[in-house]
Amino acid sequence: xxxxxxxxxxxxxxxxxxxxxxxxIDPHGKPGFDGGKSDGRAALKAESDRLSELQEQxxxxxxxxxxxxxxxVLQAMDTAGKxxxxxxVVGAMDPLGVKxxxxxxxxxxxxxxxxLWRIRRELPEPGIVGIFDRSHYExxxxxxxxxxxSPDVIEERYGLIREFEEExxxxxxxxxKVMLHISADEQKxxxxxxxxxxxxxxxxxxxxxxxxxxxxxYQEAYQLAIEHTSTPDAPWFVVPGDRKxxxxxxxxxxxxxxxxxxxLQWPAADFDVAEAxxxxxxx
Amino acid sequence: xxxxxxxxxxxxxxxxxxxxxxxxIDPHGKPGFDGGKSDGRAALKAESDRLSELQEQxxxxxxxxxxxxxxxVLQAMDTAGKxxxxxxVVGAMDPLGVKxxxxxxxxxxxxxxxxLWRIRRELPEPGIVGIFDRSHYExxxxxxxxxxxSPDVIEERYGLIREFEEExxxxxxxxxKVMLHISADEQKxxxxxxxxxxxxxxxxxxxxxxxxxxxxxYQEAYQLAIEHTSTPDAPWFVVPGDRKxxxxxxxxxxxxxxxxxxxLQWPAADFDVAEAxxxxxxx
Numbered sequence: 001x002x003x004x005x006x007x008x009x010x011x012x013x014x015x016x017x018x019x020x021x022x023x024x025i026d027p028h029g030k031p032g033f034d035g036g037k038s039d040g041r042a043a044l045k046a047e048s049d050r051l052s053e054l055q056e057q058x059x060x061x062x063x064x065x066x067x068x069x070x071x072x073v074l075q076a077m078d079t080a081g082k083x084x085x086x087x088x089v090v091g092a093m094d095p096l097g098v099k100x101x102x103x104x105x106x107x108x109x110x111x112x113x114x115x116l117w118r119i120r121r122e123l124p125e126p127g128i129v130g131i132f133d134r135s136h137y138e139x140x141x142x143x144x145x146x147x148x149x150s151p152d153v154i155e156e157r158y159g160l161i162r163e164f165e166e167e168x169x170x171x172x173x174x175x176x177k178v179m180l181h182i183s184a185d186e187q188k189x190x191x192x193x194x195x196x197x198x199x200x201x202x203x204x205x206x207x208x209x210x211x212x213x214x215x216x217x218y219q220e221a222y223q224l225a226i227e228h229t230s231t232p233d234a235p236w237f238v239v240p241g242d243r244k245x246x247x248x249x250x251x252x253x254x255x256x257x258x259x260x261x262x263x264l265q266w267p268a269a270d271f272d273v274a275e276a277x278x279x280x281x282x283x
Numbered sequence: 284x285x286x287x288x289x290x291x292x293x294x295x296x297x298x299x300x301x302x303x304x305x306x307x308i309d310p311h312g313k314p315g316f317d318g319g320k321s322d323g324r325a326a327l328k329a330e331s332d333r334l335s336e337l338q339e340q341x342x343x344x345x346x347x348x349x350x351x352x353x354x355x356v357l358q359a360m361d362t363a364g365k366x367x368x369x370x371x372v373v374g375a376m377d378p379l380g381v382k383x384x385x386x387x388x389x390x391x392x393x394x395x396x397x398x399l400w401r402i403r404r405e406l407p408e409p410g411i412v413g414i415f416d417r418s419h420y421e422x423x424x425x426x427x428x429x430x431x432x433s434p435d436v437i438e439e440r441y442g443l444i445r446e447f448e449e450e451x452x453x454x455x456x457x458x459x460k461v462m463l464h465i466s467a468d469e470q471k472x473x474x475x476x477x478x479x480x481x482x483x484x485x486x487x488x489x490x491x492x493x494x495x496x497x498x499x500x501y502q503e504a505y506q507l508a509i510e511h512t513s514t515p516d517a518p519w520f521v522v523p524g525d526r527k528x529x530x531x532x533x534x535x536x537x538x539x540x541x542x543x544x545x546x547l548q549w550p551a552a553d554f555d556v557a558e559a560x561x562x563x564x565x566x
Binding site: 198 | 346347366369370373374376377378381382385414416471474475478482484485486487489492495496549550552553554556559560562563566
């Protein structure tokens, strides 16, 4: 990426800290990036090799006994662009080292366990960049908005989530949590586009409109979830999403910063290179 | 892809049929493709959108209750290019709808089960294109060459594999099995390159040289495995691999033909589109 186009690191600018206020964040903004759409798209392309190389180094480390991994949690209102992030940002990495899990409404079997059970099963193995398309946060978001769980239970879950994520981080997983933040107007336009295109109808359901009506309640649920669970070990980043190119570029940068922070190296040979060359020549 | 560059469909040309003879296949060939490296690379790029769209349609179908999936099994000698296929061919599809499983030597826990147990657990869910980087075929390949199982057991496994794959196919999974076929000389050159590059040392182990010495025995094991398990439901394709660009283009084409054969359609709306538009406008 043309580094000069970032005035400040997005991980600094967008991190949810004490006093976090979702309502004050402009979904149409592009904090820290000094450029327009074409700059942003060019930067995304330019940096995808860097992201891919870092991911390969993480994978290589795991082949040599390393146990570290990365987990990107994506949460957002419908149409906010989770799918586009997976396709355009995550898609630049080698599929061998990536695991995407889309969490739907829990099955009856999953409901028989605690809410973190199915999440634990999908945590990334060493060397893997795991992506959660929705996550355990649904249990404090839709559950709060729809009253699927009592306020006491929701409150308790914030603490359980903090403990869980602390444990995951301690086991060697770098956690990044992203809320893609769009405006209600932008959602309206995107839903309208889905309805206009028969090849997009499968992405739509009438339930999306029921959720849309609850917009303010969801914003409040996000505010509470983020302020209760943005920790040094598992920070939340609120990424303005009305401009798709900005959101993609930013999440790419968050991944690059997270992987870059691991100080990854190509593993040194655990064999005698000269001897191996000799044996190969004779074979 | 510039269709005219394919004189014949690779799935016809490369399919292992009765009388299959591995030794007669030239690893440096490019059967059916009338063009060179730059044509091949251009064709790969040109067709990646088509592959990606077909995969999205498979995923879309599964969101509307469809149960079909695709499984690509990759087997090959070391350095034959499995990794490059995953990165360059599979990598063009949306990560959301792709699941790559790299099978290593079985763990002690896996060894307590029959050899297909860990394979079943990784079969693709509906809507997914699953990739096996190595597979249950190791249990009739390295097991035969290294004498890890008796000849009787290996023989029995051919039958168990046929039954297993028939069952998988009947459940809605289109199976494609690919052997990337390289020459011993080409492997030597690729191993030498790995040894010359410190950023590739992690991909190398001295064990690779031990396996290399057993080249003829491996070729024989592949010959037997393929002739015993290439069935209409789960065909083998032997893809010449000395030219990486040809192997990638060909596997891409095999995937496109497999997905194309499913006659996928965008799912029709299961709601009243006009009513939805009206409700959206009022929201």
